[in-house]
Amino acid sequence: xxxxxxxxxxxxxxxxxxxxxxxxxxxxxxxxxxxxxxxxxxxxxxxxxxxxxxxxxxxxxxxxxxxxxxxxxxxxxxxxxxxxxxxxxxxxxxxxxxxxxxxxxxxxxxxxxxxxxxxxxxxxxxxxxxxxxxxxxxxxxxxxxxxxxxxxxxxxxxxxxxxxxxxxxxxxxxxxxxxxxxxxxxxxxxxxxxxxxxxxxxxxxxxxxxxxxxxxxxxxxxxxxxxxxxxxxxxxxxxxxxxxxxxxxxxxxxxxxxxxxxxxxxxxxxxxxxxxxxxxxxxxxxxxxxxxxxxxxxxxxxxxxxxxxxxxxxxxxxxxxxxxxxxxxxxxxxxxxxxxxxxxxxxxxxxxxxxxxxxxxxxxxxxxxxxxxxxxxxxxxxxxxxxxxxxxxxxxxxxxxxxxxxxxxxxxxxxxxxxxxxxxxxxxxxxxxxxxxxxxxxxxxxxxxxx
Amino acid sequence: xxxxxxxxxxxxxxxxxxxxxxxxxxxxxxxxxxxxxxxxxxxxxxxxxxxxxxxxxxxxxxxxxxxxxxxxxxxxxxxxxxxxxxxxxxxxxxxxxxxxxxxxxxxxxxxxxxxxxxxxxxxxxx
Numbered sequence: 024x025x026x027x028x029x030x031x032x033x034x035x036x037x038x039x040x041x042x043x044x045x046x047x048x049x050x051x052x053x054x055x056x057x058x059x060x061x062x063x064x065x066x067x068x069x070x071x072x073x074x075x076x077x078x079x080x081x082x083x084x085x086x087x088x089x090x091x092x093x094x095x096x097x098x099x100x101x102x103x104x105x106x107x108x109x110x111x112x113x114x115x116x117x118x119x120x121x122x123x124x125x126x127x128x129x130x131x132x133x134x135x136x137x138x139x140x141x142x143x144x145x146x147x148x149x150x151x152x153x154x155x156x157x158x159x160x161x162x163x164x165x166x167x168x169x170x171x172x173x174x175x176x177x178x179x180x181x182x183x184x185x186x187x188x189x190x191x192x193x194x195x196x197x198x199x200x201x202x203x204x205x206x207x208x209x210x211x212x213x214x215x216x217x218x219x220x221x222x223x224x225x226x227x228x229x230x231x232x233x234x235x236x237x238x239x240x241x242x243x244x245x246x247x248x249x250x251x252x253x254x255x256x257x258x259x260x261x262x263x264x265x266x267x268x269x270x271x272x273x274x275x276x277x278x279x280x281x282x283x284x285x286x287x288x289x290x291x292x293x294x295x296x297x298x299x300x301x302x303x304x305x306x307x308x309x310x311x312x313x314x315x316x317x318x319x320x321x322x323x324x325x326x327x328x329x330x331x332x333x334x335x336x337x338x339x340x341x342x343x344x345x346x347x348x349x350x351x352x353x354x355x356x357x358x359x360x361x362x363x364x365x366x367x368x369x370x371x372x373x374x375x376x377x378x379x380x381x382x383x384x385x386x387x388x389x390x391x392x393x394x395x396x397x398x399x400x401x402x403x404x405x406x407x408x409x410x411x412x413x414x415x416x417x418x419x420x421x422x423x424x425x426x427x428x429x430x431x432x433x434x435x436x437x438x439x440x441x442x443x444x445x446x447x448x449x450x451x452x453x454x455x456x457x458x459x460x461x462x463x464x465x466x467x468x469x470x471x472x473x474x
Numbered sequence: 475x476x477x478x479x480x481x482x483x484x485x486x487x488x489x490x491x492x493x494x495x496x497x498x499x500x501x502x503x504x505x506x507x508x509x510x511x512x513x514x515x516x517x518x519x520x521x522x523x524x525x526x527x528x529x530x531x532x533x534x535x536x537x538x539x540x541x542x543x544x545x546x547x548x549x550x551x552x553x554x555x556x557x558x559x560x561x562x563x564x565x566x567x568x569x570x571x572x573x574x575x576x577x578x579x580x581x582x583x584x585x586x587x588x589x590x591x592x593x594x595x596x597x598x599x600x
Contacts, residue, residue: 172517315512315532340511340537349527349539 085299087432089460091391093411093451094239094437095156095186096300097292099267099380100455101364102371105294109364123336129359130334133322136366142374143269144262144286145276146308150319151357156289157192159305160185160233160263162318162352163285164197164204166309167231167259169316169351170284174257176228182207182216184238185263187442196354202230214240214404214413218248224256231259234283236275237268240449241388241411242404250279259284266306267292267384268409270377275308285309293377294368295361304358304365314338318352383454384410387461391452394465398472403439403447411451413439418472421448427471433464435471478567479583480592485543486567489583494549494574499531499540502596504566507533510559515551515573522546522575524582529572531562544582546575 029037034046043049050058069077090098109115113128123130133151140149153159164179181190181204194204210217215238232253236244246262253260262275262283269275275283291303309317315338323337343350369377388410392402399417402408414436416424421440425448428435436448452461478486484503488496504510512532522528522542529540529551551573554561562570577583587595 315514340532340535345536349537 082299084429085297088429088434089432089456089463090297090434091450091452091456091464092434092437093241093453094449095188095289096297096303097265097267097384097410097451097453098297098455099292099384099453101294101296101368104371105364105368108367109360114363115360124333127334129363130322130336132363132366133320133357133359134324134334135370136362137322139366139369140266140306140308143266143274144264144308145274145282146286147276147311148314148317148321149306149308150317150321152290152359152362153287153305153307153319154354154356154358155301155303155305156263156287156291157186157189157305158196158354159287159289159307160189160261161193161196162305162354163261163287163307164193164202164231164233165200165352166285166313166316166318167261168197168200168202170313171230171257171259174228174230176230177202178205178227178229179203179231179233179261180205180207180221180224180229180258181233182209182235182238182244184209184215184240184242184244185233185235186239189263205229207232209238212404213406214238214242214408215244215406216249218245218252221249221252229256229258231261231284233261233263234278235263236272237265237409237411240404240406240413241408241451242406242413243272243409246273246275247279250281250283254279254281262286262288264288265292265409266290267377267381270374270381271385272409276310282310284313290358290361290365294365302358302361304361315341316351320357380454381410384452387452387454387456388412388450391450391456391461391464394461395468398465398469400468403444410453411449413444413447413449415444415447416468416472418446420445424448424468424471427474428467431467431470433467435464435468478589479543479586480589480595481541481543481586482595483541485540487543487583487586489580490574493576493580495544495546495577495583496571496574497540497543498571499562499566500592501566504562504570507531507536507538509534510562512537513552513555513559513562513572515555516548518548518550520548522548531559540572542575543586544575544577545579546577546582549574549576 137149168177183206207216209215234244234246234249236246238244250260260283264286266288275286286308289303290306295303320336321338322334325333325335327333341351343353392412400414403413403415418424422438425435436450439447439449478488480486484500486498486500510531510533514530516528524542524545526542527539528542531538552571
């Protein structure tokens, strides 16, 4: 039975009223070139039982393995209370505040989320979240182009050390608007941008500079020098950060003399399980001076007519339900439920707990890299790294080695061969890894290298 | 206000007599918008064609475009609006001006409405 409550008789009656011969004719205004037609790559429908079987078999390879892959999504311990509270009916069933001011609990939670994110980033305002880190970067680029009215070029420098998926997503979203993302090469010896390389753009009109911290290779960028270059060359500075690391690293708001203008990233490390890739959420923080161009929702605290405190959706005059085609963004939203979990997660851990998680992740990754040296495994880059490191294996091609490790239940890292380093893997050991886990990695890799 | 000319999209223009025009939104427009909280004026040097969206006035309810009443090059924006957008609510047709421009055609104002014509146009709209 179709879940469309219209019988053919009803459809015919409606078409007769508006004088259309058939439903297809209602789409005549859309040029044929824009119609997708039959989707050849989409397979036929499956029954509910078949889908269930398929999902279980697809999920099985992920279950039970010891995971050392980071590359943008990180395994962290999530206290049981986090999702127990987040999935209570009050949060779970009503997390989108359509009747905003009637949803005081949700608004208060988002307000607290924003407060925590501004604390982590060292910036003045945070929105209520975006889809994910990659689309948040795209939104930050669009925002920087709107903000930097002294720059006419719409050209944005994006280091090759920014997550490749983020770069691809940002390009897909902004290129049709005439915005050019220029790839800034990294110094292959250290794995980060050489600030001196920016001299090539000294005389050019650059709208914004993107700076990842830590970068995709886990390496720490020289953020102060990069931020100062941007400030001196009339370019806005967009920081792409892992929020967990901000518990111990200098927040973007304090980079260089001027600080970053916009900070974005993926909130997954703060309470969202890996879940084979999502749902995660993006965050965005900025300075008060830039707030009018920030996309998305923002919750503020106010007082009502009786002087009682209350929470309200503010800064929505440029949202799509009001400004339609001229909205600040037409893809922004907030990831209510994941943000709810994240807020609870941060509240339970507190600043000290987050700092301990970050420090333990840092220590475990460094300890693992040291343990691997006797196997002839060395960091690819000389630059300091945080809790993720690119390692060169003593083989020409790392992919089969990773496959052999996976066969033993150890996911040994992200294949850097996908982006041009065939003998290298990107390895991450968070606070979830024990001494035994690290040793199991070493032993498994030793066997995989021998066979 | 007899020296002002008006557009159907509720902008006013004043010929300053020195080769520049001043542009703002009408008192009627500010009344419709309500309390303004933010104003974005065009950058000096920007070339405008008549009808281009060139400024944004944001009230607590909506962000609305202001359209160029004539073609020309922007000379300067009203810097006072950055901190005191309410100037437009208080004095839309004097202190709350938005920007000045150097018109491409100094005779361009003849095509716009006079104060009386604008008043008649508003009466028709209501």
